[in-house]
Every structure is written in C-alpha cells, then in structure tokens.
Amino acid sequence: MEQMNAPQVRIVPWDEDDLDLLRLLNAPEMTVHFGGPETEEKLLARHKTYCEIAGQGTGRMFKILLLPNNEVVGSVGYWDMVWQGEDVFETGWSVLPAFQGRGIATAATAKAIASAASEKKHRFIHAYPKVINPASNTICRKLGFLFMGECDFEYPIGTPIRCNDWRLELGEE
Numbered sequence: 001m002e003q004m005n006a007p008q009v010r011i012v013p014w015d016e017d018d019l020d021l022l023r024l025l026n027a028p029e030m031t032v033h034f035g036g037p038e039t040e041e042k043l044l045a046r047h048k049t050y051c052e053i054a055g056q057g058t059g060r061m062f063k064i065l066l067l068p069n070n071e072v073v074g075s076v077g078y079w080d081m082v083w084q085g086e087d088v089f090e091t092g093w094s095v096l097p098a099f100q101g102r103g104i105a106t107a108a109t110a111k112a113i114a115s116a117a118s119e120k121k122h123r124f125i126h127a128y129p130k131v132i133n134p135a136s137n138t139i140c141r142k143l144g145f146l147f148m149g150e151c152d153f154e155y156p157i158g159t160p161i162r163c164n165d166w167r168l169e170l171g172e173e
Helices: 016-025 040-056 104-119 134-142
Strands: 009-013 059-066 071-083 086-095 124-127 146-154 160-169
Touching: 009 104, 016 040, 016 071, 040 059, 040 071, 059 086, 059 104, 071 104, 071 124, 086 104, 104 124, 104 134, 124 134, 134 160
Parallel strands: 086 124
Antiparallel strands: 009 059, 059 071, 071 086, 124 160, 146 160
16 A cells, blocks of 8 residues: 555564664653553563564564665554454554654554565454544554444553554455
C-alpha cells in the first residue's frame, strides 16, 4: 500500500544495540498513551524481550530507519496474543517526536504487517490504540484495519485504559 509521497523506510530486526532507542521511546511525551515512562528495570526487561522475541517464534520487533540516511526514528513490531479466545497477532509502533506526522509510522507498520502475513501463523492482526489517540487510530484506518469497537485493557498491568480494537485480515493460517 505505497502512497506517492510516503516516506521511504526500512524496518530492521531489533538487536542489543537498540537500548538507547528504547530509552528515547520511554520519554514522558512518548508514553502519554501507555501509562507513562517505565523504570530502568522494566526497560531492560522489555529490551531483552525485544531482542529475543524473533528467536522464540512469538513475534518480531524492529527499529524503523528513515531513508536515504538510515536515521533511526522509532520502532514497530507484532507479537502473539489471545484475543477473545483466538490466537492473533497484536501490533504496535512508536515514532520519535521530531519525525511524527510524516507518515513514517504508517509506512513502517505496513512493512511489519507484510512480515506478519508472510509467517502464515495467524489469520488476524489487531491494534489497540487508546480511544483518545487520534494519530494511531488514523494509522489503523489508513492501513485498512476494520474497526471492531471499543474495549478495555490494562496497560501497564493495573492501569485500566479504554482502547479501540482494530483488526486486519492477514490471510488463512
């Protein structure tokens, strides 16, 4: 789903060298829709998960590179989850403030969706942006996700949030 003026991005598997990016993505302005910044301990655990997820076969995490200079501008990924009794992928993305509003998250998420679809593991991929997050809800619309309705989540655990459930069919398992 390429657009004429869409930014050119690459997504590259997350690795040990990406902890500094994760710290940047953990800033207060970046975590306003996620319950605020995580502690260093939780951040290190998340980094370990991101580094190991592909090897465990439970999803993939990527850093987003803006071309042509391969500038690191954010992250995108997908992971296994059970939603309403069904095995699905969940997807999420985050783009650093200086690069927001340019279509980078949309372009990178489209590439992550293609990666998820190529696995032929789950029929659907879902995204759960907060109801009050217009940018992420717009990305879901642009990428052809179907709005399934509002739902409640705890994120982080113990913090209730109201989200929109967006679903995209990847194909048959």
